[in-house]
Amino acid sequence: xxxxxxxxxxxxxxVAAALLHEQGHEVVGVTMRxxxxxxxxxxxxxxxxxxxxxxxxxxxxxxxxxxFSDEFDEHVVQPYVDAHQKGITPxxxxxxxxxxxxxxxAERADELGFDAxxxxxxxxxxxxxxxxxxxxxxxxxxxxxxxxxxxVTAEGLEHTSFPIGHMTKDExxxxxxxxxxxxxxxxxxxxxxxxxRADGREHFLGNRIPLRTARVVDRDGxxxxxxxxxxxxxxxQRRGLGTPGGGPVRYVIGVDxxxxxxxxxxxxxxxxxxxxxxxxSMTWVDDAFEGEALAQTxxxxxxxPCQVTSIGEREVQIDWDLRSTxxxxxxxxxxxxxxxxxxxxxxxxxxxxx
Amino acid sequence: xxxxxxxxxxxxxxxxxxTTSMYPEVFDAMRPWQxxxxxxxxxxxxxxxxxxxxxxxxxxxxxxALGVNTGDVVFTGGGTESDNFAISGSVRSRxxxxxxxxxxxxxxxxPVLHHGGVTVAVTQxxxxxxxxxxxxxxxxxASGEQIAVVxxxxxxxxxxxxxxxxxxxxxxxxxxxxxxxHTDAVQAACWVELSQITGHVDLLSLSxxxxxGPKGVGLMVVSNGATPEPLLLGxxxxxxxxxxxxxxxxxxxxATALQKTTSERDQTSQRVLALRNELLDALVHIExxxxxxxxxxxxPGIAHICLNDLESEALLFMLDAADVYASAASACxxxxxxxxxVLSALGISDDLRRGALRLSLGHTTTxxxxxxxxxxxxxxxxxxxxxxAARKQRV
Numbered sequence: 163x164x165x166x167x168x169x170x171x172x173x174x175x176x177v178a179a180a181l182l183h184e185q186g187h188e189v190v191g192v193t194m195r196x197x198x199x200x201x202x203x204x205x206x207x208x209x210x211x212x213x214x215x216x217x218x219x220x221x222x223x224x225x226x227x228x229x230f231s232d233e234f235d236e237h238v239v240q241p242y243v244d245a246h247q248k249g250i251t252p253x254x255x256x257x258x259x260x261x262x263x264x265x266x267x268a269e270r271a272d273e274l275g276f277d278a279x280x281x282x283x284x285x286x287x288x289x290x291x292x293x294x295x296x297x298x299x300x301x302x303x304x305x306x307x308x309x310x311x312x313x314v315t316a317e318g319l320e321h322t323s324f325p326i327g328h329m330t331k332d333e334x335x336x337x338x339x340x341x342x343x344x345x346x347x348x349x350x351x352x353x354x355x356x357x358x359r360a361d362g363r364e365h366f367l368g369n370r371i372p373l374r375t376a377r378v379v380d381r382d383g384x385x386x387x388x389x390x391x392x393x394x395x396x397x398x399q400r401r402g403l404g405t406p407g408g409g410p411v412r413y414v415i416g417v418d419x420x421x422x423x424x425x426x427x428x429x430x431x432x433x434x435x436x437x438x439x440x441x442x443s444m445t446w447v448d449d450a451f452e453g454e455a456l457a458q459t460x461x462x463x464x465x466x467p468c469q470v471t472s473i474g475e476r477e478v479q480i481d482w483d484l485r486s487t488x489x490x491x492x493x494x495x496x497x498x499x500x501x502x503x504x505x506x507x508x509x510x511x512x513x514x515x516x
Numbered sequence: 517x518x519x520x521x522x523x524x525x526x527x528x529x530x531x532x533x534x535t536t537s538m539y540p541e542v543f544d545a546m547r548p549w550q551x552x553x554x555x556x557x558x559x560x561x562x563x564x565x566x567x568x569x570x571x572x573x574x575x576x577x578x579x580x581a582l583g584v585n586t587g588d589v590v591f592t593g594g595g596t597e598s599d600n601f602a603i604s605g606s607v608r609s610r611x612x613x614x615x616x617x618x619x620x621x622x623x624x625x626x627p628v629l630h631h632g633g634v635t636v637a638v639t640q641x642x643x644x645x646x647x648x649x650x651x652x653x654x655x656x657x658a659s660g661e662q663i664a665v666v667x668x669x670x671x672x673x674x675x676x677x678x679x680x681x682x683x684x685x686x687x688x689x690x691x692x693x694x695x696x697x698h699t700d701a702v703q704a705a706c707w708v709e710l711s712q713i714t715g716h717v718d719l720l721s722l723s724x725x726x727x728x729g730p731k732g733v734g735l736m737v738v739s740n741g742a743t744p745e746p747l748l749l750g751x752x753x754x755x756x757x758x759x760x761x762x763x764x765x766x767x768x769x770x771a772t773a774l775q776k777t778t779s780e781r782d783q784t785s786q787r788v789l790a791l792r793n794e795l796l797d798a799l800v801h802i803e804x805x806x807x808x809x810x811x812x813x814x815x816p817g818i819a820h821i822c823l824n825d826l827e828s829e830a831l832l833f834m835l836d837a838a839d840v841y842a843s844a845a846s847a848c849x850x851x852x853x854x855x856x857x858v859l860s861a862l863g864i865s866d867d868l869r870r871g872a873l874r875l876s877l878g879h880t881t882t883x884x885x886x887x888x889x890x891x892x893x894x895x896x897x898x899x900x901x902x903x904x905a906a907r908k909q910r911v
Contacts, residue, residue, distance in 0.1 A: 195852035226833060226836075227852040228829050228852065229829065229852035229853050229854070229855075231852075232855075269907065270827075270829075270830060272903060272907050273830055273900055273903050273904055273907070274830060274833055274834065274900075274903075275899070275903065
């Protein structure tokens with residue numbers, strides 16, 4: 163098989179590339195240049211590209227760099243900024259997978275005559291009894307990344323490979339060390355790749371949009387505090403709300419950033435719980451689904467049992483078996499089968515009414 | 517070290533604007549100055565004097581080829597250093613700002629902008645717009661700002677367009693008589709009679725590896741009393757204009773290559789021009805291929821085309837796999853292709869810009885190379901379009 167492997171410069175994709183090469187595939191490593199600005203690994207993440215290139219040399223495969231920075235800006239960075247402006251908490255890694263890795267790169271690979279795109283994600287590709295492919299959790303549940311891959315369809319999986327999905331992170335690192343790859347001990351990437359840790363999210367957003375102060379109010383509208391930038395507030399947050407000390411803990415249960423007078427609404431722990439959630443922009447790995455499922459609402463959150471009902475075009479309502487914490491609007495909700503093995507589909511959390 | 521046979525007999529190298537292979541006689545001429553006659557020319561013993569003589573002779577050779585005084589020639593560490601010396605050195609020496617064309621190489625453009633300078637528009641054929649040059653110079657002066665240096669490249673590195681430096685000089689001398697005039701002649705050396713340029717400018721940059729010489733060696737002409745501030749301070753070599761132990765082998769290599777290039781220029785230009793035109797004629801027959809600038813205004817060594825439906829990266833990948841080595845725009849530090857500031861200054865549309873392809877020919881290019889390039893480019897474009905159409909049908 164001719165496989166194009168996305169190499170980020172991390173240990174997972176390094177080992178994935180090595181495994182594909184060992185298996186006898188014709189492998190070309192590709193590093194996508196996505197973000198042209200400052201990052202934690204230098205401008206355009208040059209040191210990550212250096213790592214990826216050196217690993218490719220060590221393995222003995224070709225390595226190229228593709229510049230997808232315009233698309234990254236359009237589909238990931240700009241929507242990330244816009245969402246914050248609307249008081250929505252986006253998941254840029256998912257949008258990057260959706261638009262860059264499994265669309266732009268897949269398209270490029272196809273155009274260049276490759277059979278598949280591989281990545282170093284911790285996820286597996288399995289099959290249903292009828293032979294249809296399905297996206298399964300990675301063997302290392304602590305590192306499982308099926309959540310951020312939920313938009314890959316069964317057709318897409320036919321041209322996709324996750325070579326390290328069956329391995330634990332420790333096994334991946336051992337393999338890298340055995341091959342003498344320079345990325346063997348490299349720490350896992352964290353946070354948003356285009357927001358540098360040194361400057362932080364507030365600095366990043368502040369350079370692009372005006373950050374607005376917001377009144378912090380109770381459910382009855384009484385002002386109890388103030389925040390310097392409504393764009394930085396996330397549902398469920400309980401610190402930094404400028405509320406007086408003592409008394410019951412208050413949580414953010416709603417953010418209204420739409421008006422000229424942005425408002426953050428706080429409530430007690432019970433106000434944070436809801437019995438249902440609407441999810442829009444659903445994509446399904448295979449057929450659309452209704453019924454009993456598990457829903458995961460953050461990258462490493464616990465999947466919780468629910469009932470899924472279709473309520474419109476690519477829109478579902480999930481009714482929690484047990485009342486559950488509100489999901490920040492903009493976050494992805496991913497549905498798994500009741501055995502918690504494979505992904506059914508996923509979408510984006512709608513703002514829940516108070 | 518890698519055992520990869522990168523550029524072998526079966527490959528077609530059409531990236532001479534990026535670098536050229538060294539002439540064998542250049543390598544031979546350089547060798548003794550690294551091996552047996554390795555002394556530092558600044559020393560006071562006989563071995564040093566032998567090395568010094570080689571540098572002095574190399575400088576004379578360069579001065580003769582360029583038609584300048586021997587004392588005006590400075591050996592530097594490359595084209596980028598020469599350009600930086602010209603721009604930053606002039607601004608630091610005199611104050612004020614630098615003015616350059618919008619399509620300069622980054623080695624000029626970046627220092628100009630770094631020091632708060634301004635750019636001049638170009639025509640759609642990639643030549644500096646003389647009226648705009650006059651206008652920009654006049655408005656800078658009217659604003660009370662001083663112009664330290666004006667820089668206009670002799671030949672553009674992406675599309676190969678040639679500037680009329682005499683016409684540029686006439687405007688600069690008239691409107692901004694105090695300003696020094698610099699030209700980046702890095703891409704001109706193989707194709708343009710340099711002695712016809714040096715008479716019009718105060719500062720001129722060259723890079724040896726672009727004309728069959730060694731990498732890491734630059735040349736700089738500093739004439740007409742221009743005194744840009746040196747970038748490197750130290751031992752005061754090169755009359756204080758460029759400190760650092762003189763690279764004797766590099767100087768000898770640059771001089772040998774320049775001499776050969778100069779003496780063979782007419783012949784090579786004629787031969788390569790025919791090849792380049794043959795290449796362009798074949799490529800513009802492919803549907804959707806656009807000749808980026810009119811070939812009447814370009815050097816023989818560069819064929820630049822754009823495609824409105826394909827992407828440079830994809831096409832370059834296909835050509836690479838077929839052992840045809842070409843380029844699009846300049847690569848950034850990560851190795852990714854950058855969107856070209858040159859094509860955008862020329863007013864080329866986004867769609868065409870994304871499908872840019874630069875094929876640059878040189879002294880080693882044969883008609884066999886051109887035949888292979890035509891075959892492989894035609895095949896690659898066809899394959900990419902076929903696969904794209906097939907994908908569209910599937911999705």
